[in-house]
Amino acid sequence: MRHGIRGDAAHLYPAMPYASYSGLTDEDIHALYTYFMQSVAPVDTENKTTALSFPFNIRHMMMRWNLLFLKSVAYQNDASQSAEWNRGKYLVDNLEHCGECHSPRNMMMAQKQGADALSGAALGSWYAPNLTADKLSGLGSWSRDQLKQYLQTGDVSGKAQAAGPMAEAVTNSLQHLHDADIEAIITYLQSLPAHAQSHQAKATGDFGQASNVDTEVRGTAGLGIGLPQEMSGKALYDSACASCHQPDGQGTPDHFYPSLSHNTATGGNTPNNLVSAILFGVQREVKGKEVLMPSFGPDSQVQALSDKQIASLSNYIFQQYGNPDLQVTPEQVTALRQGGEQPLLARIAGPATLGGAVLVALIIVLLVIRRSRKKSRG
Numbered sequence: 001m002r003h004g005i006r007g008d009a010a011h012l013y014p015a016m017p018y019a020s021y022s023g024l025t026d027e028d029i030h031a032l033y034t035y036f037m038q039s040v041a042p043v044d045t046e047n048k049t050t051a052l053s054f055p056f057n058i059r060h061m062m063m064r065w066n067l068l069f070l071k072s073v074a075y076q077n078d079a080s081q082s083a084e085w086n087r088g089k090y091l092v093d094n095l096e097h098c099g100e101c102h103s104p105r106n107m108m109m110a111q112k113q114g115a116d117a118l119s120g121a122a123l124g125s126w127y128a129p130n131l132t133a134d135k136l137s138g139l140g141s142w143s144r145d146q147l148k149q150y151l152q153t154g155d156v157s158g159k160a161q162a163a164g165p166m167a168e169a170v171t172n173s174l175q176h177l178h179d180a181d182i183e184a185i186i187t188y189l190q191s192l193p194a195h196a197q198s199h200q201a202k203a204t205g206d207f208g209q210a211s212n213v214d215t216e217v218r219g220t221a222g223l224g225i226g227l228p229q230e231m232s233g234k235a236l237y238d239s240a241c242a243s244c245h246q247p248d249g250q251g252t253p254d255h256f257y258p259s260l261s262h263n264t265a266t267g268g269n270t271p272n273n274l275v276s277a278i279l280f281g282v283q284r285e286v287k288g289k290e291v292l293m294p295s296f297g298p299d300s301q302v303q304a305l306s307d308k309q310i311a312s313l314s315n316y317i318f319q320q321y322g323n324p325d326l327q328v329t330p331e332q333v334t335a336l337r338q339g340g341e342q343p344l345l346a347r348i349a350g351p352a353t354l355g356g357a358v359l360v361a362l363i364i365v366l367l368v369i370r371r372s373r374k375k376s377r378g
Contacts (some may be wrong), residue, residue: 003027003074004062011062013050019111020097023075028042028095056346069110088188091181092118096173100127101165109345119195125279125336126164127272129204129264130197131189137197137204137269139189148185151177153286157255159205160264161291163277167284175286176197199269208261208321212248229308233316240296240303240313249321256291259321273330275314275336278305297337307333 004018019316024032037039050057058129060370075094077086092098103111106120111117120137130138146156154162162170174182207217227239238247245251245272249260260266281295285340296305305313307330314328 001032004066011059011066013052013059013062014065017097019070020094020100022070022072023090023094025074045078061298063271065108065110068108082187084184084187085191087181088186091177091185092188098131098183102131105343107344115195116307118189118192120197121181122270122272122340123165123225124340125187125272126166126340127268127270129164129268130195132192133190133301134196136200136202137261138194140194141203144183144186146192147189148179148182149187149192151182154256154284154339155255155286155291158262161258161282162284163265163273163293164281167282168284171284197269198288201244201323201325202267204264204269205262207267207323208249208259208263210248210261211320212252227303227305227309229306231309231312233312233314233319235312236305236309237316237320240305241317244293246298249317250255256308261321266317268323269326271314271318271326271328271332272336274317274322275310275333278310278313279333279337307331307337327335 001018001021001024003022004014004016005289008082027268045337055061075090077083078089081089099118101112101120101123102118103113104116104119106112116130121128132138133140142150142159146159150156150160150162151174153175154167177185227236231239244257245260247259251257251259265277279295279297281297282291284291293301294302296303296310298304310333311328311330314333315326318324318326318328
């Protein structure tokens with residue numbers, strides 16, 4: 001938890017977020033140990049073998065990464081801030097490890113700190129949005145009550161619905177927190193300086209309006225599981241989406257099927273979350289109530305859509321109900337279907353290339369030298 005070293009003394013990869021957990025207090029680490037040892041039934045299952053390509057399969061490289069980016073020190077309260085603020089920062093930065101998704105990464109895949117922290121980042125096929133106080137791309141337009149409702153349920157009508165990794169966070173963690181901890185998280189998040197993002201004309205939840213133009217194509221598509229590749233986005237919406245999200249895109253009165261306007265998935269400055277919701281569906285469970293949107297990817301149980309069809313459908317939704325400046329190509333859908341754009345480090349290293357290994361090692365050495373010089377000057 002503190003040093004990223006497992007029981008057999010091998011180094012962990014930071015996919016296990018030990019870089020965030022390293023700030024846990026001794027008391028919380030002890031509580032976790034007690035819980036795992038006494039309350040979690042043992043399961044004799046062999047771990048999967050790590051299948052990373054060279055040079056990433058060399059675990060000893062993590063020693064150098066840790067030297068640069070790991071702070072193995074328990075969280076220390078900031079005496080200039082309130083007890084609630086400190087509790088919120090501890091939860092956000094360590095126990096809930098929000099930055100693992102919401103903070104952008106540097107070239108070596110460590111979280112960026114300072115003004116960039118929690119300012120939003122691509123996360124595989126999804127996008128974890130800006131959590132700073134910016135009124136357009138961040139949380140500056142959210143009230144405390146809205147933030148509390150979202151953290152506890154993953155659903156705020158007229159704002160956002162949790163999907164992908166955030167739906168997992170709500171289902172498995174956030175809904176179970178005490179109210180005081182939720183309030184502390186909100187206090188800390190609302191204190192973060194605004195970090196504006198480009199190409200955001202207005203608040204993510206303010207785009208779109210009701211529109212029922214898809215009645216023009218009602219019933220024009222042939223029946224059957226295979227929809228024609230050349231169908232317009234409007235016709236695709238009528239065939240695949242309107243029965244739940246309604247012909248006007250406003251969802252159902254009980255909000256079980258959310259509105260597509262005034263929705264951060266359609267009003268942000270990236271198409272990732274809408275496209276990924278279409279590809280992979282939405283699933284979360286709160287207080288025994290399951291929210292489910294079926295996927296329209298290759299394994300769909302309702303209607304498998306091609307990359308071209310999903311691009312057409314997404315563009316129609318953005319133009320009709322969301323941010324009209326967003327445009328989606330079939331190539332973008334293909335990339336998201338395959339897990340999103342590869343990080344720069346993986347691209348420059350290349351699969352199993354000696355040149356890539358040398359380059360990665362050189363970058364690490366240069367960063368170590370740079371950090372050592374900074375310490376000596378300090």
